[in-house]
Amino acid sequence: MSRRAEGRGGRGPDVPDLVARARAGEARAVARLISLVEDGSPSLREVTAALAPHTGRAQVVGVTGAPGVGKSTSTNALVRALRDDDRSVGVLAVDPSSPFSGGALLGDRIRMGDHALDPGVFIRSMAARGHLGGLSWSTPQAIRVLDAAGFDVVLVETVGVGQSEVEVAGLADTTLVLLAPGMGDGIQAAKAGILEVGDVYVVNKADRDGAAQVARDLRSTLRLADRRDDAWAPPVLTTVAQTGEGVGGVVEALAEHRAWSLASGELTRRRERRARAEVEAIAVAALRRRWADVGGHAELGRLAAAVAAGESDPYAAADRLLQPEP
Amino acid sequence: MSRRAEGRGGRGPDVPDLVARARAGEARAVARLISLVEDGSPSLREVTAALAPHTGRAQVVGVTGAPGVGKSTSTNALVRALRDDDRSVGVLAVDPSSPFSGGALLGDRIRMGDHALDPGVFIRSMAARGHLGGLSWSTPQAIRVLDAAGFDVVLVETVGVGQSEVEVAGLADTTLVLLAPGMGDGIQAAKAGILEVGDVYVVNKADRDGAAQVARDLRSTLRLADRRDDAWAPPVLTTVAQTGEGVGGVVEALAEHRAWSLASGELTRRRERRARAEVEAIAVAALRRRWADVGGHAELGRLAAAVAAGESDPYAAADRLLQPEP
Numbered sequence: 001m002s003r004r005a006e007g008r009g010g011r012g013p014d015v016p017d018l019v020a021r022a023r024a025g026e027a028r029a030v031a032r033l034i035s036l037v038e039d040g041s042p043s044l045r046e047v048t049a050a051l052a053p054h055t056g057r058a059q060v061v062g063v064t065g066a067p068g069v070g071k072s073t074s075t076n077a078l079v080r081a082l083r084d085d086d087r088s089v090g091v092l093a094v095d096p097s098s099p100f101s102g103g104a105l106l107g108d109r110i111r112m113g114d115h116a117l118d119p120g121v122f123i124r125s126m127a128a129r130g131h132l133g134g135l136s137w138s139t140p141q142a143i144r145v146l147d148a149a150g151f152d153v154v155l156v157e158t159v160g161v162g163q164s165e166v167e168v169a170g171l172a173d174t175t176l177v178l179l180a181p182g183m184g185d186g187i188q189a190a191k192a193g194i195l196e197v198g199d200v201y202v203v204n205k206a207d208r209d210g211a212a213q214v215a216r217d218l219r220s221t222l223r224l225a226d227r228r229d230d231a232w233a234p235p236v237l238t239t240v241a242q243t244g245e246g247v248g249g250v251v252e253a254l255a256e257h258r259a260w261s262l263a264s265g266e267l268t269r270r271r272e273r274r275a276r277a278e279v280e281a282i283a284v285a286a287l288r289r290r291w292a293d294v295g296g297h298a299e300l301g302r303l304a305a306a307v308a309a310g311e312s313d314p315y316a317a318a319d320r321l322l323q324p325e326p
Numbered sequence: 327m328s329r330r331a332e333g334r335g336g337r338g339p340d341v342p343d344l345v346a347r348a349r350a351g352e353a354r355a356v357a358r359l360i361s362l363v364e365d366g367s368p369s370l371r372e373v374t375a376a377l378a379p380h381t382g383r384a385q386v387v388g389v390t391g392a393p394g395v396g397k398s399t400s401t402n403a404l405v406r407a408l409r410d411d412d413r414s415v416g417v418l419a420v421d422p423s424s425p426f427s428g429g430a431l432l433g434d435r436i437r438m439g440d441h442a443l444d445p446g447v448f449i450r451s452m453a454a455r456g457h458l459g460g461l462s463w464s465t466p467q468a469i470r471v472l473d474a475a476g477f478d479v480v481l482v483e484t485v486g487v488g489q490s491e492v493e494v495a496g497l498a499d500t501t502l503v504l505l506a507p508g509m510g511d512g513i514q515a516a517k518a519g520i521l522e523v524g525d526v527y528v529v530n531k532a533d534r535d536g537a538a539q540v541a542r543d544l545r546s547t548l549r550l551a552d553r554r555d556d557a558w559a560p561p562v563l564t565t566v567a568q569t570g571e572g573v574g575g576v577v578e579a580l581a582e583h584r585a586w587s588l589a590s591g592e593l594t595r596r597r598e599r600r601a602r603a604e605v606e607a608i609a610v611a612a613l614r615r616r617w618a619d620v621g622g623h624a625e626l627g628r629l630a631a632a633v634a635a636g637e638s639d640p641y642a643a644a645d646r647l648l649q650p651e652p
Contacts, residue, residue, distance in 0.1 A: 045641045052639040276630035282644035304602035313378040315371045318608035
């Protein structure tokens, strides 16, 4: 291991060196860069700036679905199929976590051991700190790391709780929604949201009763959706992730969506939307820090006390907060 | 119905009149004010300002717990017990909704018909628009309406999905966490979070097997918590909400927590924290609108395009966004 990347006499990591090593395929450097962005380290800005010129090549695929549809098994099968196709794959698995404890409930999942020795695969669990069941703010930065490191495909697997599929759709170039037979009312309830985010639908556990029915229902519902003639028509595929059956078809569908997104300009639109949300989130976080800073701008505490006492109202207080300091 | 409150020749509602009528106990005026804040109407600011001097008297009680613990039945029983105690009650039931459709999944629940003719009870369902399973941004404003209208207690019932108990704890003076026997692993997983937000714990369905065990486990876990000597020790009560058994004890516990909060200064601390979060959220929303405004500050679109193209990074772009305009 290079000593330089570990810190130059307490001056923090050697970011350019780490980025160069990550781009040369060194898994350790990739892991270290993700840790730097995940921990919100002081070098976060430097890391993000160093990555920027190397990003934009990977296909970012969001994999989502309700608990029980076989997300991990499907991700595993997808990784294998992509590798058979000679494409390198980075995987980010996002776990829910408590905003109070800051710790991941499920812990760092050691799994998908099949790929442990394959340098073309990198797998990382991420906590969804402070974000309700969704994606942590560092997920987009971790995607950048894998993208810059040269992975052809970045799979972002989210635990499908509530509306996280909506968030992953905001991050991904292509969103893969997983379903399975026998999920009952949960699916029904989630359907409305799911139908608007999927680019590719996969009914997993296709060897079970009811799978064909789920696929049929989904196809007819999707046909009813009001789409423009040149819009992407999301395919509905079936798989048995456990055996790999049908997974090749999913890989093809992902490639087709990629080609369509590039040709239609949809890829650029999504990436600009994503960048916009990201820049906004970073700006807002910076403002929150500025407001919380008692030395610099103690205003917020004073304004909050006045609102709590009924002497002011929150809108008037917000106006005051946004007024430029004299 | 007063014609004045319906709009003065397109100039919007007569807010002072609505507030006066709400304070005089007119349910229609209360409902209209909540609609105004919920719809984000142009008069939202005026409404909030008009309410401010009349707020701060009600006890805001958050009622939360996993699906299946009997939240609605418990809320219903609590309303009855509070009415028996001659206290007026406003209820806000917050539903999950899709951020895409904007519509509540569960619809506007017509229920708790027992109280339909009682002027001392006001019940309203609210959508949790754009917020993952949690509380919509208009919930704090709706609480203000009920507080200013003079309700002694405002119950905010949230559908316990994921971390919404954490959010309701942020809004409430007193948080009531409901549990029930036989909820299995869900409870275990949620326990860590639940143990930090409850001021009063209620094991409902106490006539079922395992209820005493749940209460015992909870008590011993709470005893392990590291609390200061003068801190509130959350009681663990048992109820059968269906029959009303034990609900009187819950009402007493709520009153005791109220008295302790007032005496210890905790009420002020919580309300200032709440006001702070609210002012911050409103300020951030105002900034987002400003940034999205193509006429005034088209910067964000241009910055996002540069980030998407790899020409800039999101931190540098956020810095630029926050620079004062020349």
